[in-house]
Amino acid sequence: MARGQAAWMLPALGVMLAVTVTAAAAARRTPAAAGQSPRLDLAGFPALGRLFRWPPLLFLVRLPLAVLFVGVILAGLLGEQSPGRNLATITVWTVWWAALPFLALAFGKLWCAVCPWQALADWAVRLRLWRATDRPVTFGLAIPPWLRSLWPAIVLFLVLTWLELGYGVTLSPRATAYLGLAMLFLSLYAGLIFARGAFCRYGCLVGAITGIYATFAPVELRGRDRAICRGCSGRDCFYGNSLGNPCPTSQYLGGMDRSSSCLLCLECVRSCPEDNVAVSLRPIASELAALPRAGRDEAWLALMLVGLTTFHGFVMTPWWGQMAGAVEARAGLGPIATFTILMAAAVALPIAAYAGVAALARRWGGAGADVSRAAPFIQFAYALLPVAFFYHLAHNSGHLFLEGGALVPALSDPLGWGWNLFGTADVLPGPLLAGPGLLVLQVACLVLGQAYAGLVAVRVSRRLFRGGHPVRALVPVLAFSLILSAVNLWLLGQPMEMRTGL
Amino acid sequence: MRLPNGSVGLLAAAAVLAGAPGVEAHRPPPGHALEYRGERAGHIVEVMVVPKAPRAGERAEVIVAIRDESGGAPYRGYVTFLVAPPAGEVGPLVIPLEFGPGQFESVHVFRESGIHNLSIVFDAEGTEQRVGPIPVSVRPASRAAGGIALALALVTAVTYGAAFRRSRRRAPAGGRDG
Numbered sequence: 059m060a061r062g063q064a065a066w067m068l069p070a071l072g073v074m075l076a077v078t079v080t081a082a083a084a085a086r087r088t089p090a091a092a093g094q095s096p097r098l099d100l101a102g103f104p105a106l107g108r109l110f111r112w113p114p115l116l117f118l119v120r121l122p123l124a125v126l127f128v129g130v131i132l133a134g135l136l137g138e139q140s141p142g143r144n145l146a147t148i149t150v151w152t153v154w155w156a157a158l159p160f161l162a163l164a165f166g167k168l169w170c171a172v173c174p175w176q177a178l179a180d181w182a183v184r185l186r187l188w189r190a191t192d193r194p195v196t197f198g199l200a201i202p203p204w205l206r207s208l209w210p211a212i213v214l215f216l217v218l219t220w221l222e223l224g225y226g227v228t229l230s231p232r233a234t235a236y237l238g239l240a241m242l243f244l245s246l247y248a249g250l251i252f253a254r255g256a257f258c259r260y261g262c263l264v265g266a267i268t269g270i271y272a273t274f275a276p277v278e279l280r281g282r283d284r285a286i287c288r289g290c291s292g293r294d295c296f297y298g299n300s301l302g303n304p305c306p307t308s309q310y311l312g313g314m315d316r317s318s319s320c321l322l323c324l325e326c327v328r329s330c331p332e333d334n335v336a337v338s339l340r341p342i343a344s345e346l347a348a349l350p351r352a353g354r355d356e357a358w359l360a361l362m363l364v365g366l367t368t369f370h371g372f373v374m375t376p377w378w379g380q381m382a383g384a385v386e387a388r389a390g391l392g393p394i395a396t397f398t399i400l401m402a403a404a405v406a407l408p409i410a411a412y413a414g415v416a417a418l419a420r421r422w423g424g425a426g427a428d429v430s431r432a433a434p435f436i437q438f439a440y441a442l443l444p445v446a447f448f449y450h451l452a453h454n455s456g457h458l459f460l461e462g463g464a465l466v467p468a469l470s471d472p473l474g475w476g477w478n479l480f481g482t483a484d485v486l487p488g489p490l491l492a493g494p495g496l497l498v499l500q501v502a503c504l505v506l507g508q509a510y511a512g513l514v515a516v517r518v519s520r521r522l523f524r525g526g527h528p529v530r531a532l533v534p535v536l537a538f539s540l541i542l543s544a545v546n547l548w549l550l551g552q553p554m555e556m557r558t559g560l
Numbered sequence: 561m562r563l564p565n566g567s568v569g570l571l572a573a574a575a576v577l578a579g580a581p582g583v584e585a586h587r588p589p590p591g592h593a594l595e596y597r598g599e600r601a602g603h604i605v606e607v608m609v610v611p612k613a614p615r616a617g618e619r620a621e622v623i624v625a626i627r628d629e630s631g632g633a634p635y636r637g638y639v640t641f642l643v644a645p646p647a648g649e650v651g652p653l654v655i656p657l658e659f660g661p662g663q664f665e666s667v668h669v670f671r672e673s674g675i676h677n678l679s680i681v682f683d684a685e686g687t688e689q690r691v692g693p694i695p696v697s698v699r700p701a702s703r704a705a706g707g708i709a710l711a712l713a714l715v716t717a718v719t720y721g722a723a724f725r726r727s728r729r730r731a732p733a734g735g736r737d738g
């Protein structure tokens with residue numbers, strides 16, 4: 059480790075340890091089941107309520123994004139195949155993909171509401187731009203039970219990561235365009251075959267990631283008064299009516315307590331005859347801290363994010379080239395095969411280590427048969443999610459702040475053909491944030507992630523090992539989260555290869 | 561409350577850091593790369609392009625190692641990779657990243673098929689040194705992706721037509737379709 063890196067990394071590790079202990083101690087003093095945190099119902103303000111119920115609202119937000127999406131596809135297929143000059147690669151990888159976790163942190167699954175490929179698919183299936191339809195163009199088949207989980211999205215996420223880092227799709231405008239077309243095909247085809255938004259709910263990797271990150275978001279959509287929902291015989295939020303389409307992800311507001319499947323499309327706001335839908339602001343991470351129902355598939359997604367976010371950062375450092383080169387030379391493998399093997403290891407090893415940690419926690423927790431073997435594995439995964447999420451933010455802030463300016467010339471010359479539409483083709487703004495300022499922001503992200511990890515781990519431990527030793531069960535989990543954060547911290551100090559080579 | 565053993569994290573990070581420097585420098589296996597070796601101003605320049613014959617529109621890595629001819633000391637300075645397409649002007653590649661002492665790498669997407677001339681420029685003895693041109697044979701872009709996209713578009717159009725006819729035949733669902 060370079061002396062310069064040690065100078066900030068060791069104090070940062072100390073701060074992480076301190077906040078972990080403080081957060082854990084604070085969580086220990088609060089009730090195990092967190093009560094309802096305060097909410098500010100935006101839909102309760104008359105003007106905002108009217109705006110949310112205004113049918114063309116979503117269309118007007120989706121339209122420019124759909125136009126941009128088509129432009130990105132055309133730029134990728136027809137424009138100059140230079141990643142630093144083509145609108146497709148810069149918009150998709152340098153700006154959108156890098157900004158996505160920030161968007162999820164601020165607005166939850168809002169991206170899903172305005173998603174351009176789903177917008178095009180919705181318009182084609184509903185044959186309406188904003189009004190509700192009673193005859194969608196679909197076979198309307200039920201989704202097979204084996205597809206009803208996040209696993210299709212998890213598999214697609216793994217495929218995308220492989221394409222992004224292994225195949226290098228981020229460097230190829232044409233491949234980026236084909237990827238966009240693939241997403242359009244999947245959402246449209248799923249819409250033609252299955253009822254409602256099958257792809258949004260089970261297949262979309264972007265929706266799955268923003269869904270699990272939405273547990274941090276300060277925005278939620280819920281039934282305002284559950285008693286009114288229970289007394290509603292029509293269930294128009296679920297089935298739709300002449301004012302609003304059925305919920306695309308088959309949510310029933312009377313029982314909805316998670317944001318991960320809510321697309322924030324506001325169809326239910328329009329269709330609810332009782333005006334009983336609240337679009338609220340809430341404290342950051344309150345959904346995660348309240349320990350919602352744990353899903354096995356969602357826990358696996360959280361664990362994969364732990365491995366993949368760290369792997370993502372590692373691949374962009376000089377160490378990756380050296381490690382991959384050594385494996386290639388010793389095993390006699392090509393770069394793609396080497397990448398595939400190392401990526402599989404990067405996903406599997408943290409999960410295998412975590413399985414040991416969860417087993418140790420169960421043993422030390424002393425709950426015996428009261429706690430199933432799977433329960434600690436599934437539930438403590440939510441304690442590692444903040445570590446992955448905040449490292450994702452820290453890593454992406456580097457891309458966004460250092461490279462985001464590349465969008466300015468690309469908008470003026472989207473195809474790289476020498477155009478100058480807005481007079482900014484030769485303007486390349488410098489980094490929005492760099493040097494110590496960026497590093498402080500990135501380290502702060504990791505410290506915050508570790509604090510949330512401590513908070514959630516204590517709550518999970520107290521819930522699981524109520525009759526045993528929750529503090530003892532906590533030790534391996536917190537130590538593991540600290541190890542992960544320490545590795546992520548080290549990665550922040552490494553030179554990072556940028557997407558556009560700026 | 562008992563404190564978690566924070567030293568575990570420190571030890572783990574130290575183990576990661578200690579293990580990393582032992583890894584060998586990046587070098588693709590024999591036969592996978594186009595290799596070129598040149599000498600300029602007392603420096604040995606080794607150039608590799610992976611894959612050996614890249615396809616147009618797909619990524620290729622250009623790896624360059626520069627060291628002193630006598631002592632073997634790695635070159636410390638700026639390096640620029642230049643490429644000239646078959647019927648175009650010379651232009652720089654993405655700025656190479658120094659992946660190790662004297663080892664520079666850049667990822668490049670060759671835009672068209674044909675022979676591209678690659679050159680490496682570095683400073684030695686106060687003057688600009690140029691190695692090359694190294695001819696890189698770029699194969700035509702694969703048409704597989706375009707073919708798959710067309711096939712999927714056709715399948716979608718046929719499915720859309722069938723779903724449309726079916727939706728017009730059935731009575732309005734009143735929204736209760738799912």
